[in-house]
Amino acid sequence: MAMKKIQMGALALTLLVGSTQLVIAESNVVRLGAVPVPPMGALYIGIEKGYFADAGVDIKLTKTPLGPTLMSQLIGGNLDVVGLGIGAGFFNAVNKGAPVKIVAPMGGNPSQPGVQIGTSAASLMVRTDLLKSGAVKTEADLKGKTCAINALGVLTEYIMSEELARGGLTLSDIKLKTMPFPMIAAALKSKALDCGLLPPALTVKVMKQKVAKRLHKGYEPGMQGLVILYNTKWAKANPNTANKFMAGYLKATRDLQADNGWRKKENIEILTKHIKMPKKIMKKINQQWVDIKTLRVNKDNLMKQQQYYVNHSKLSKLKKPLAFSAIVDASFADHAVANAR
Template identity: 35%
Template sequence: MLKDLLVVAAATFALLGHAQAQTMKTVKVGTTNLSSDIGLFLAEKRGYFRDEGLKVELVPFDAGAKMVAPLGAGDLDAGAGAASAGLYNAVNRGLKLKMVADKGTNISGYSYKALMVRKDLIESGAFKSLADLKGKKVAIIANGAADESVINQALKKAGLKDDDIEKVFLPFPQHLTAFANKAIDASISAEPGVTAMIRNNAAVRFVGIDDFYPVQQTAMLLINGKFADDRKTVTAFLKAYLRGVRDYVATLKDGKIAGPGAETMIRDIAEMTGIRDTTLLHQMVPVFIDPDGQINRASVETDLAYLKSRGLVANDISAEGVVDMSFVEELKPVLGSFKASN
């Protein structure tokens, strides 16, 4: 009799599990497996998406720019992104994309992007101030990327203009080799590449970009128009995402991943990024992600204005038409206030 009851109970639980799986909504999200994707990774690994009745598929891409087309076509619901001429021009062509939450902000104390300068130029005294950017070859991740606006802020502080430097468009992983070969003099680079270049004596971290651009919105979560219309699902998705973000931010202390739970977080980031040398993750300046998901609109507008000034983006595109903070605003009373460890 007991055996029969156990069989019936097991069958019932199996049916309930199957029914739950059928009712879970699938959300496809593009990722690049960079450290700024940690909120998404943790929300999936720790079951936060499942808690919200969501089955989230994290789809890997080797560059955020490659997500724009599948986002617009509806093949992705959400994706990791960055402000760029390509993104704004896609919106101008009619793709309904929205920036809905922070995924990486460069701020004082957590300037994970830096102006790097070739080590021999520093040691010889040939590079002493931002004014010495004049006539130099400066690596930037891509033409029309927000980092063009970043270097422009450095040039403005030094009283220089865009045409005072020679821009060299190179993906971040190629910066170290370019410095070693003396193909570039300076760069706007990101962690963990910054720490790797310092370790290899190829370049010096001259200043964090917060030295000349105090708050720069580096990355954000994007969603497409169809997904945006399903407010209940988007809000549930962002709630789970921000739980992951808060787990991460809680481990930040004194400009490092050194707070409570740091060792577990280092292992999670290593697993996500494929970085085997965890000492690199201990030493690097980590990305900051706003625990409430707030996007710095002033930075978005600064970068957009620069792209317009270069004729890379049409003048009728506005940040207001792309940034939508209504979802994370709805979550403020749900998530409550966040207390940082430092």
């Protein structure tokens, strides 16, 4: 009898330990990686206003200005979720079997023209003296000019290509250089560059200094700038937490975008805390556009960007584009929208 009780006790302990392991496996902790830039503002709003916490998620935030570092950490399983700009490196990684997928949009352009001035991601800036003298009037006049982007194989290369196409040019028609955004602004000021792509904050700065101006105030409607990426192994092991994170993110995007939330004092305070940007500039930059009704990635533009890298980027390893289903999983966003209150 005593032996039977011991065996029953051992069985009960085994079942208890087993159930505990199941609970631990579905962790509520999300290791989030982000770059301190305005397009990622919804992540900081979600953290500071408690939208993630209310959804039952414990955020462990890693901030770095180095996007490639976040990507490698996500692929390696050291981060669960990241906000990132997409480029040739992302498509190459997916093609090689990396456990990453796009699950939601972040920064981008409105689907309709005239909603904002200039692109949300980066604007083509031309030196003021070239514009005043008439040396540059349209994109076609940039032929042979020295221009810069921050890196090859990333969103800014795609944007520069689209800008030049307005004037019937390609990247081979200009003297293209790569350097960090602050150096582009400085080189425009010193006249070492004729033009360059700058993010919203530096766009405002060089315009205020009368160093450079936007060549035009339009933008590519519906351009998908930044996105939310999940480590798919983590999401498969923690589906409830993955859904909870997305629920918090949806609330944050709606807070930031609806009713001109981007300009609200409380949100400006949060954004400047995490992004380290003067409040005056933060108030002037473009709102980062997301489809807050559906939280869907712009499929057509995403595939267009991928096609560009396949056809033109020196860093692309793809011979043909990947299927949309191979790079995007909309199930988490769909679940968040369907269950939003």
